Amino acid sequence: MSLKKQDEMDHNAWLKKQDLTAVETVFLTTLIWLDKRLRIVDYLELLETMYYRANLQMPKSHTEQYDLDNKFWYWYPLYSLGSLSIIAYLVAAITGALLGFYYSPSTAGAAAQGDPTAAYDSLVLIMTDVQFGFMLRSIHKWAAQFMTAAVFLHMLRVYFTGSYKEPREVNWVLGVVLIALTLFFGFSGYVLPWKQLSFWAAQIGVEMALATPIIGEWAAQLVFGGFTLGQATLVRMYILHVFVLPFVVTGLIALHVGIVWVQGIAEPH
Amino acid sequence: MTDGGTDGEARTDGGPPATVPPDDETPTWSERKERSQGLAQLTYQYFERSRREDEDLRAESTYVERDVLGFPAWPHETLRNLAITSFFIGIIVLVAAVLPVHFGSPANPGSTPSVILPDWYLYWSFGLLKLNPINPGLEVLGGNILLGNEFLGIIAHGIIFAAITLVPFLNKGSARRPVEQPFWSAVGVTGVVLSFTLAALAIQNFFPIGLDLLFTLTFLLPALGGIITYAVLKTMREGYMYDLNRRYYMLRPPK
Numbered sequence A: 001m002s003l004k005k006q007d008e009m010d011h012n013a014w015l016k017k018q019d020l021t022a023v024e025t026v027f028l029t030t031l032i033w034l035d036k037r038l039r040i041v042d043y044l045e046l047l048e049t050m051y052y053r054a055n056l057q058m059p060k061s062h063t064e065q066y067d068l069d070n071k072f073w074y075w076y077p078l079y080s081l082g083s084l085s086i087i088a089y090l091v092a093a094i095t096g097a098l099l100g101f102y103y104s105p106s107t108a109g110a111a112a113q114g115d116p117t118a119a120y121d122s123l124v125l126i127m128t129d130v131q132f133g134f135m136l137r138s139i140h141k142w143a144a145q146f147m148t149a150a151v152f153l154h155m156l157r158v159y160f161t162g163s164y165k166e167p168r169e170v171n172w173v174l175g176v177v178l179i180a181l182t183l184f185f186g187f188s189g190y191v192l193p194w195k196q197l198s199f200w201a202a203q204i205g206v207e208m209a210l211a212t213p214i215i216g217e218w219a220a221q222l223v224f225g226g227f228t229l230g231q232a233t234l235v236r237m238y239i240l241h242v243f244v245l246p247f248v249v250t251g252l253i254a255l256h257v258g259i260v261w262v263q264g265i266a267e268p269h
Numbered sequence B: 001m002t003d004g005g006t007d008g009e010a011r012t013d014g015g016p017p018a019t020v021p022p023d024d025e026t027p028t029w030s031e032r033k034e035r036s037q038g039l040a041q042l043t044y045q046y047f048e049r050s051r052r053e054d055e056d057l058r059a060e061s062t063y064v065e066r067d068v069l070g071f072p073a074w075p076h077e078t079l080r081n082l083a084i085t086s087f088f089i090g091i092i093v094l095v096a097a098v099l100p101v102h103f104g105s106p107a108n109p110g111s112t113p114s115v116i117l118p119d120w121y122l123y124w125s126f127g128l129l130k131l132n133p134i135n136p137g138l139e140v141l142g143g144n145i146l147l148g149n150e151f152l153g154i155i156a157h158g159i160i161f162a163a164i165t166l167v168p169f170l171n172k173g174s175a176r177r178p179v180e181q182p183f184w185s186a187v188g189v190t191g192v193v194l195s196f197t198l199a200a201l202a203i204q205n206f207f208p209i210g211l212d213l214l215f216t217l218t219f220l221l222p223a224l225g226g227i228i229t230y231a232v233l234k235t236m237r238e239g240y241m242y243d244l245n246r247r248y249y250m251l252r253p254p255k
């Protein structure tokens, strides 16, 4: 009898007995290390159970029922439009984070009406001085355009394939919220450079808000920071664009795709 | 002293351990159900029903159970999409390189530019703000409009979003392909064409045709598009459905 700890819980001894490759050893060692501290095995089991539950309860699909899977459904490429929205969104998020290092949301610096402001100047800086700045801004802008286009087309795909029908109504309604937020995302970004078109697009936004009875003035103050455009407007658009909307939209996309995961993709009949 | 302490004195060590029911004292499903009232009770009842329904359906089913019965998001859908999306990112970068973005002059609150436009994806929304010709006038007000023109635009936005939201609750049934539902496809085409004509209305300055004509076309073209779609699909439907039905019936003849 040795005095060494020797029970079936001696994972290291068990590891040594095994004939493992380097990858397997590293994986198992990490897993054991984490598990001893966090008991992740319990959670893994839970996750696995959830995974099987979610997938097992899927109803039989029409394609399977009628053995149609050998029939090529020529709309299938359009089924990737949802993923394209996500990818374009990610590209915009990454380039946007990089642009954020140089952008300053400020209307200061204009001596007279129509002079460049700090915000405008920071974009000029990005486009002329920063390495790859022009490219970065182009990619950000184009990724946003692609995302919006993909979301529109995705909605049309869902509409014309009748994929919104029971049990997917909730996802459709969620989608309507998402498309509205996507458009607002684009709008708030359009204002940030504080160029002529930005300013006057925002002006129309304020006028629309003010034209609404009862909640109009409140909405104008909440979203645009007042009835005339200025520093407050720019900062609000900035915070909406880089803080509020990213969290909200990312969360809603996760929910949207989570529901697709549980329900499966609707197949054409 | 809620934690099972027996002495009435205040204690600083948290008192004796709280009573945790041992496993065999945990209430069972039916006990919990009996104890519950009102909404909770109803929830229990419904859950039992739906579970029973599920089991019945499974028992009746002649299908071979498989692990995954839908078209799974993972890995099928995801993998296929990854190939397409990597191509897509390439396109974004390429387009960004060959078509660098435009940059205008700085904001000037003092001079309104002759053309005010948002990005293209909001043209339709901008077009909705130019609906003043159909703003209803009221005779009693001497032909004055009841709603501000801008408010009319806002209402139009509300109507459009509400209509889109309601689609799944209005169009029920199992039809999926456009040919199977000519009416709803026609509605869809009407909507798509309308979004384009509204965009054209928004950038009206660039159209060489008269404003009245443009305005008429804004509503005429979508209707036309819808009617044509309906006619075409309705015609296609007969032959198409015949094929599809024959396929179904060969596999599962009606009882």
Ligand code: HEM
Pocket: A078, A079, A080, A081, A082, A083, A085, A086, A151, A154, A155, A158, A163, A164, A168, A171, A172, A173, A174, A175, A176, A178, A179, A182, A253, A256, A257, A260, A264, A265, A266, A267
């Ligand atoms: C930020 C915008 C959006 C993102 C990132 C997104 C993402 C996705 C993804 C990845 C899917 C899986 C199937 C596919 O790729 O086609 C999906 C499905 C779906 N989406 Fe979206 N979506 C967005 C907006 C919308 C909009 C605007 C609508 C409609 C109003 C919508 C309604 C639906 C529905 C009903 C499904 C289920 C379709 C099926 O099962 O075939 N989504 N979405």
